[in-house]
Amino acid sequence: MIVFFLVIVVLAIPIAFFIVMAQQLRAESVNCPVCGRNFKLVKGSHKCPKCRTRITRTSDGQLISH
Numbered sequence: 818m819i820v821f822f823l824v825i826v827v828l829a830i831p832i833a834f835f836i837v838m839a840q841q842l843r844a845e846s847v848n849c850p851v852c853g854r855n856f857k858l859v860k861g862s863h864k865c866p867k868c869r870t871r872i873t874r875t876s877d878g879q880l881i882s883h
Contacts, residue, residue, distance in 0.1 A: 847872065850882050 844857040849865040849872060856866055862873040870882045 847880060850880060 840859055841857060844859045846855055847858045848855050849868060849870060851870045852865060852868040854865055854867040856863070858872060858874060862871065864871050873881050873883070875881055
């Protein structure tokens with residue numbers, strides 16, 4: 818039972834790592850309209866790591882901050 822659990826955990830960690838890396842590679846780089854920092858916009862919405870403002874890409878392609 819413990820061996821089965823360890824095998825599942827050992828296999829899940831690399832799979833999760835590659836999923837996150839694929840998302841980072843496909844994300845576009847944007848500049849924060851508030852502080853100007855450049856960061857990756859993952860899945861269309863993300864918080865700026867410097868000023869913590871949420872940046873969202875709307876359906877018509879504009880960036881909005883809220």
